[in-house]
Amino acid sequence: MAARVNAAENDRLFGQRWGVDVAVPAATPLISLIEEASGAADTVALLRLSKAGVEVIETTITERSRASGRTLGEITLPAGTVVATVVRDGRPTVPGPEVRLLPGDELLIVSHESTEQEIHAAFR
Incomplete structure (x- = not known):
């Protein structure tokens, strides 16, 4: 928190x-803190809504990510997890199963069951 x-x-x-x-x-400014945290790790918990039991997590696809080049539909997400948006070139998109993930893509993920580590593992 x-x-x-x-x-x-x-x-x-x-x-x-x-x-x-x-x-x-x-x-x-909050944005500079998020950018700083994002530079330290590829997956960062941005927000925990404890009463709702929900976490908002950001992860970045790198060239070494096993998710790189795959579509969202090809990735098995941890239980209770959805990809809220994929930000590419500074523009958020509505993520469908056909969206192919590229290095540099930033994903905003919402989960009510899985841990940050489980989400990181799905994309690394």
Whole structure:
């Protein structure tokens, strides 16, 4: 879970003890944090909706991904998981089973059952 910290002197209060994975300073643009996190790993949990039991996860297709060159219909997704959109060249598309995944594609995935690791494994 991410927490927005309005006052920098309070950031020490936001940590694992309170279920916070990352403390986000209010002054930092959210998009730059997502970009930074995305550069560190190919699969990143962007949002956890704990009450609904839903996670929103981003994964990027690389040249080494086994999903590269395959269609969405050819990929076995983990239980309770759907691909919400495929972003290619900065443009989101409605993903159908015929969409062929290419290196550089960013997928926004919604899951209510599977873990980030299981989703990563499906595309790596």
